[in-house]
Amino acid sequence: MHGSVGKHRFHWLGHSVPPPISSQSATIKCETCRVRALSLCAAIMPAELAELDELSTEIMFDANSTLFDQDEPAEAAFNITTGAVRLSRISADGRRQIVGFALPGDFLGLSMADRTLFSAETIAPTRACRFPRKAFSALLDTKPHLLKRLHVMASHELALARDQVIILSRNTVEQRMAVFILTMRDRWQRVLGESVHVPLPMTRRDIGDFLGMTMETASRQMTKFAREALISIAPDGVTILNEMSLKQIALLRK
Amino acid sequence: MHGSVGKHRFHWLGHSVPPPISSQSATIKCETCRVRALSLCAAIMPAELAELDELSTEIMFDANSTLFDQDEPAEAAFNITTGAVRLSRISADGRRQIVGFALPGDFLGLSMADRTLFSAETIAPTRACRFPRKAFSALLDTKPHLLKRLHVMASHELALARDQVIILSRNTVEQRMAVFILTMRDRWQRVLGESVHVPLPMTRRDIGDFLGMTMETASRQMTKFAREALISIAPDGVTILNEMSLKQIALLRK
DNA sequence: CGTTGAGTTGACCATCGTCAACAGGAGTGG
DNA sequence: CCACTCCTGTTGACGATGGTCAACTCAACG
Numbered sequence: 001m002h003g004s005v006g007k008h009r010f011h012w013l014g015h016s017v018p019p020p021i022s023s024q025s026a027t028i029k030c031e032t033c034r035v036r037a038l039s040l041c042a043a044i045m046p047a048e049l050a051e052l053d054e055l056s057t058e059i060m061f062d063a064n065s066t067l068f069d070q071d072e073p074a075e076a077a078f079n080i081t082t083g084a085v086r087l088s089r090i091s092a093d094g095r096r097q098i099v100g101f102a103l104p105g106d107f108l109g110l111s112m113a114d115r116t117l118f119s120a121e122t123i124a125p126t127r128a129c130r131f132p133r134k135a136f137s138a139l140l141d142t143k144p145h146l147l148k149r150l151h152v153m154a155s156h157e158l159a160l161a162r163d164q165v166i167i168l169s170r171n172t173v174e175q176r177m178a179v180f181i182l183t184m185r186d187r188w189q190r191v192l193g194e195s196v197h198v199p200l201p202m203t204r205r206d207i208g209d210f211l212g213m214t215m216e217t218a219s220r221q222m223t224k225f226a227r228e229a230l231i232s233i234a235p236d237g238v239t240i241l242n243e244m245s246l247k248q249i250a251l252l253r254k
Numbered sequence: 255m256h257g258s259v260g261k262h263r264f265h266w267l268g269h270s271v272p273p274p275i276s277s278q279s280a281t282i283k284c285e286t287c288r289v290r291a292l293s294l295c296a297a298i299m300p301a302e303l304a305e306l307d308e309l310s311t312e313i314m315f316d317a318n319s320t321l322f323d324q325d326e327p328a329e330a331a332f333n334i335t336t337g338a339v340r341l342s343r344i345s346a347d348g349r350r351q352i353v354g355f356a357l358p359g360d361f362l363g364l365s366m367a368d369r370t371l372f373s374a375e376t377i378a379p380t381r382a383c384r385f386p387r388k389a390f391s392a393l394l395d396t397k398p399h400l401l402k403r404l405h406v407m408a409s410h411e412l413a414l415a416r417d418q419v420i421i422l423s424r425n426t427v428e429q430r431m432a433v434f435i436l437t438m439r440d441r442w443q444r445v446l447g448e449s450v451h452v453p454l455p456m457t458r459r460d461i462g463d464f465l466g467m468t469m470e471t472a473s474r475q476m477t478k479f480a481r482e483a484l485i486s487i488a489p490d491g492v493t494i495l496n497e498m499s500l501k502q503i504a505l506l507r508k
Numbered sequence: 509c510g511t512t513g514a515g516t517t518g519a520c521c522a523t524c525g526t527c528a529a530c531a532g533g534a535g536t537g538g
Numbered sequence: 539c540c541a542c543t544c545c546t547g548t549t550g551a552c553g554a555t556g557g558t559c560a561a562c563t564c565a566a567c568g
Binding site: 203204205215216219220222223 | 513514515516517
């Protein structure tokens with residue numbers, strides 16, 4: 001559906017060094033991994049890092065690449081280190097729902113299921129740590145604390161999914177958009193540090209498909225916030241101008 | 255908020271024997287548990303059942319009892335054997351979202367988190383198998399295959415929650431209601447066997463809060479389906495008269 | 509320099525939430 | 539035993555929210 005367009009507007013997401021030129025992989029030592037503390041790998045004892053190193057390959061993707069497709073046999077799990085990934089499901093009648101966006105530090109493959117439950121496509125040049133499923137599963141068998149950590153993270157995902165249910169079903173589009181901007185800000189902060197600038201590498205259509213509204217409505221809400229001087233819109237995201245008011249709107253009773 | 259009303263309209267849910275009279279517990283042997291094959295406990299080897307027996311207590315609740323409240327320390331996990339339970343979250347601004355209904359065979363406490371993520375209240379007289387959290391957690395440490403099974407079930411829950419996101423955000427109220435009726439039918443079938451009758455022990459308000467619509471709209475949709483001869487409405491649920499049309503509606507593009 | 513896709517804005521109107529009224533059944537207290 | 543209250547469920551009227559269709563701009567790319 002999407003071609004490999006490869007606009008490199010978002011190469012800087014998640015790190016301050018230039019993006020990789022080739023799509024070939026190059027192993028990075030887990031020891032120096034900049035998202036290790038954020039991620040599943042935090043459960044790994046320093047003494048065990050060598051095992052992880054052996055298991056994993058760092059792999060780089062252009063924007064608009066596919067990590068894996070929905071319902072195909074799950075070959076690997078991924079730990080995103082830089083960039084951003086769109087997670088989507090196509091329902092039986094052909095409509096697309098975006099179930100989330102994976103940012104640096106996020107882990108794809110928590111469920112360890114035989115088949116993938118959604119598609120994962122990059123929306124910016126992305127680096128990821130790739131763990132072959134079989135080997136990773138074997139590692140889990142020898143490391144119960146890793147499995148427990150995996151389970152805790154999956155439970156956290158479940159709580160997030162349920163929050164998403166609440167956001168979608170009980171809030172107006174205005175509230176949903178305010179929640180979205182604030183949530184994305186919080187998530188980027190873990191990677192980029194404190195900032196009023198919120199990268200939004202995804203399209204308006206992606207945002208709409210995530211928030212359960214059309215791209216037109218998503219666009220209208222954005223410009224409405226900008227008119228009200230709550231945010232200012234840049235080509236690569238938004239800048240929060242009035243956080244207090246945004247939070248008010250996010251919590252306001254309909 | 256709710257008193258212990260105890261209308262026994264739904265005492266028959268999930269089994270064909272009369273409901274318990276007292277609220278006192280009486281141990282049932284896991285070996286003879288009628289939902290064991292459906293549930294987490296299916297991961298337990300027959301030889302290990304004695305350990306489970308020792309751990310668990312069968313406990314009975316009237317309708318409108320509370321198993322646990324949201325955000326309180328998690329004391330126990332529950333395996334529902336008969337009846338039905340409403341799982342709900344109150345959001346920051348005080349509105350209620352029902353995140354699901356637990357039926358016989360469902361397990362509450364998959365996340366093994368320190369605190370509960372939602373409230374659980376019975377909507378019918380209910381029996382459940384209660385596992386103290388600490389002892390259950392200890393058992394998990396000695397039985398990796400049980401932890402794996404727990405993880406698989408939690409992953410399944412996650413997939414369901416994401417389906418719920420899709421249902422709520424992309425479907426009309428008509429579609430949501432059709433999906434709801436068909437889903438509840440499928441879930442009850444695992445317990446009650448093949449039948450066109452679908453027990454709905456929850457109120458219209460519960461259904462609305464689950465499907466992201468008001469109770470008025472839920473009621474209107476029900477009567478609309480009844481007018482169109484797709485279902486017939488009984489005080490304790492609905493009977494499916496035209497399954498094909500319901501399925502059509504559930505899948506129909508908006 | 510033409511094509512493509514993202515983003516924006518406007519006009520229109522269907523859907524669904526809100527407010528309101530009412531019926532029926534269950535529990536309660538005189 | 540009956541009146542009263544409370545709760546559930548139902549139905550109607552009305553209007554705002556947000557989807558649909560359409561037109562247009564702009565930037566990127568070949």
